[in-house]
Amino acid sequence: MPSKAAISYNALGKEKSDAERQAKTRSTAGSRKRTARRQGASRRCREARDASPLINAKVRKNYLRDLKRVTKAYPAIKVWDTPTGLWLRAPAMPVQHSNREVTFLIFLPYPEGLPLKAWAFWSSIMGYTWIGPRHTNAPDGSICAFEPGDHSWQQGDKIVRLLDIFCVWAVRHLHLEKIGRWPGYQAVPHPYERLMEVQDNEYCGCDNAGRRYADCCKQDDLALGHESLRHDFEAKYGHSKVVPKVIKNFVEGSGPLPVICYPSF
Ligand SMILES: [Zn+2]
Incomplete structure (x- = not known):
């Protein structure tokens, strides 16, 4: 499903320098105007001390209390408790005795109502391969x-449950890779995404669960026109599915912990 929010990503070092620049601006200008704060993607992130009143303390407490259980279920997990949310890096082997290891990188924001963000990579001594675009x-x-x-899964719920859901998602990707078909029902609401990704013999991505794509929405989607659908999709959600560089760098061990800037944050 496409993301509606225009979220931006920074490396921790860069964010610090932007925060310092903001602080400097404030000290010279006295105050910052609300409109000014909306300019510049990297400056939209509030500094930790500004954000603290927005933090849902109960959510943070739930996550931190949950870590023991998480470590038991996913022993190789690493965790970073930052002022704005919890980062987790969780290697897992979703199919027992297989040689396919997946590494999940997850950010669980503390402020109320902000959506979680997570990425998955097949990981081996050869490196990290993004799992997508499906x-x-x-x-x-x-x-x-x-x-x-x-x-x-909702904000504040058990982290193990989230990781288990992600493992099932990874297994479905394995099925797609090996068998050539996405297994089970799926939600693919935009016609362009259905045309680009859903195969004839898969379940359709519309609300009409139970029918194959070729027997459900495919002809209607084609009639709408590939190019006009592409324009509509890209205007709403962006041009492509590409993992931000700061995320990939961190997973590969060549960059610092990322900072995620939510539009309302
Ligand atoms: Zn359909």
């Missing part, structure tokens, strides 16, 4: 493992 969000290639409206 069932990832545009434009950042993050995991889309469930519809938020389905309440499969």
Whole structure:
């Protein structure tokens, strides 16, 4: 599913320098105007001390209390408790005794109502390969493992449950890779994404669960026109599904912890 929010990404070092620049601007200008704060993607992130009143303390407490259980289920997990949210890096082997290891990178924001962000990579001694584009969000290639409206997992819920859901999502990707077909029902609401990704013999991505794409929406989607659908999709969600460089660098061990800037943050 595409992401509607225009989220931007920074490396921690860069964010610090932007924060310092903001602080300097404030000290010379006295105050910053609301409109000025909306300019510049990297400056939209509030500094930790500005954000602290927005933090949902209960959510943070739930996550931190949950870590023991998480470590038991996913022993190789690493965790970073930052002022704005919890970062987790979780290697897992979703199919027992297989040689396929997946590394999940997850950010669980503390402020109320902000959506989580997560990415998945097949990991081996050869490196890290992004898992997508099927069932990832545009434009950042993050995991889309469930519809938020389905309440499969909500902010503050158990982290192990989230990781388990992601593991099932990874197994479905393995099925796609080996068998050539996405298994089970799926949500692909935009016709362009259906035309680009859903195969004839898969379940359609519309609300009409139970029918194959070729027997459901495909002809209607084709009639809408590939180019006009592409324009509509790109205007709403961006041009492509590409993992932000700061995310990839961090996973590969060549960059600092990323900073995610939400539009309302
Ligand atoms: Zn359909």
